[in-house]
Amino acid sequence: MKNDRMHQYWQHAWQPFTQMKLASEPPVIERGEGIYLYTSDGTEIIDAVGSWWVNIHGHSNARMNRAIADQLGKIEHVIYAGFAHDKALELSEKLSELTSHNLPRVFFSDNGSTAVEIALKMAYQYNVNAGRTEKKEFLALGGGYHGDTIGAMSVGARSVFHEAFSPLLFPCRYAEFPEIPFEKQDTIECEVLIDPYLKKLEQIFSEHGKNLCGFILEPVLQGAGGMNIYPESYLRHARKLCDQHDVFLIADEVFTGIGRTGTMFACEKAGIWPDLMALSKGLSGGYLPFAATLATEKIFQGFNSDDRRHTLFHGHSMTGSALGCAASLESLDIMKTENRLDDVKRIEQFHKNRLTDLRNGKLSEKIKEVRYTGSVGIVEFNLDQEYTGEFGWEFQKIAVKNGILLRTLGPVVYMTPAYMISDEELEQIYRCLENTASELLL
Numbered sequence: 001m002k003n004d005r006m007h008q009y010w011q012h013a014w015q016p017f018t019q020m021k022l023a024s025e026p027p028v029i030e031r032g033e034g035i036y037l038y039t040s041d042g043t044e045i046i047d048a049v050g051s052w053w054v055n056i057h058g059h060s061n062a063r064m065n066r067a068i069a070d071q072l073g074k075i076e077h078v079i080y081a082g083f084a085h086d087k088a089l090e091l092s093e094k095l096s097e098l099t100s101h102n103l104p105r106v107f108f109s110d111n112g113s114t115a116v117e118i119a120l121k122m123a124y125q126y127n128v129n130a131g132r133t134e135k136k137e138f139l140a141l142g143g144g145y146h147g148d149t150i151g152a153m154s155v156g157a158r159s160v161f162h163e164a165f166s167p168l169l170f171p172c173r174y175a176e177f178p179e180i181p182f183e184k185q186d187t188i189e190c191e192v193l194i195d196p197y198l199k200k201l202e203q204i205f206s207e208h209g210k211n212l213c214g215f216i217l218e219p220v221l222q223g224a225g226g227m228n229i230y231p232e233s234y235l236r237h238a239r240k241l242c243d244q245h246d247v248f249l250i251a252d253e254v255f256t257g258i259g260r261t262g263t264m265f266a267c268e269k270a271g272i273w274p275d276l277m278a279l280s281k282g283l284s285g286g287y288l289p290f291a292a293t294l295a296t297e298k299i300f301q302g303f304n305s306d307d308r309r310h311t312l313f314h315g316h317s318m319t320g321s322a323l324g325c326a327a328s329l330e331s332l333d334i335m336k337t338e339n340r341l342d343d344v345k346r347i348e349q350f351h352k353n354r355l356t357d358l359r360n361g362k363l364s365e366k367i368k369e370v371r372y373t374g375s376v377g378i379v380e381f382n383l384d385q386e387y388t389g390e391f392g393w394e395f396q397k398i399a400v401k402n403g404i405l406l407r408t409l410g411p412v413v414y415m416t417p418a419y420m421i422s423d424e425e426l427e428q429i430y431r432c433l434e435n436t437a438s439e440l441l442l
């Protein structure tokens, strides 16, 4: 009876990034606990992707649940313009502190795309306010993904995700992605391999720097563009060029932020701070739709004026939601008090060992590259397939049947689990990955 009802409801569903005609009816999840999801008939599925990279403390975490319930007993939301509440102010201060006060101004929104849109608008309007109308172009690192709203799409790669909208997107310059084999990124040879990319970046800045207002990139790890990792030295060079040419460096840490790559923010791996930083996903632990755009004091001061026309004219009805702020404060506190960055380091070591085994095992001929950083483990198979290719979709279907929620990006299979996952659970994921790939490729 219950299944019949779900079947009826499914006739009204329209899911993201899903070709509904080709999609089978999905497992319906009734509850979650830690790393596990449970369907109404009791089937257990390991969530190996933290439900689209958002869940970092496990499902139904007692501390997260309590923090949200406590807040619900006080105030769920209050207009965050002309009014404020203690959790939004406390969270603003906390985020500033986490950036060692390099990014002391915090603007809230609801999701990663809007956090990016806001950063773009801040970089752009800062220059409008200052009367520097020549600085109106954006540079983006090639192959990036920054979300699905028009501005975020405009600075992302013009891939299959967004090609239908090309005529609507504003023009953007792209810097070539530094494609360095992963195993060479920690070696001396990397300096030689990366040099041509740094030179090309310098060229873009010397030709167009005077017209650029912002350079946007995903630091260290590009997510939806294919889970690609690049050397930290590129970020240091980008920082230097942005300083020289008066261009704001915009770090999209929607995916990488809050510990995902082993430091609180991926920019810290390169020892740099951006001028603007977009955060979402793990910020609220993946419990509520929530995001923040962090800015330097210099950028804030570009809007801080007696002239009301210099106001940042951007806002959302649910900006600064008290529930989202309470969840985010608890998520950050769990990171600290439960030493979650140590867990991420443990997971990284596990990925390193297990991916090396995989690379040298029976699938070796079928694997193009394995990569890892922090909690993210990646296998790129030797297949000439795009996102729309059948391999990935088949892979996901078989993996779920085998009890693991894994996602793919074309020939790339990745793991982005919550940080409290145990080594045994990681091993279960790897076994499933190996068996599923063998079933499809051997």
Ligand SMILES: Cc1ncc(COP(=O)(O)O)c(C=O)c1O
Pocket (backbone or CB within 6 Å): 111, 112, 113, 114, 116, 145, 146, 147, 148, 218, 223, 224, 252, 253, 254, 255, 256, 280, 281
């Ligand atoms: C780096 C990056 N930026 C922005 C976004 C967009 O975030 P949202 O899906 O919350 O709009 C994503 C989503 O995957 C992302 O990975």
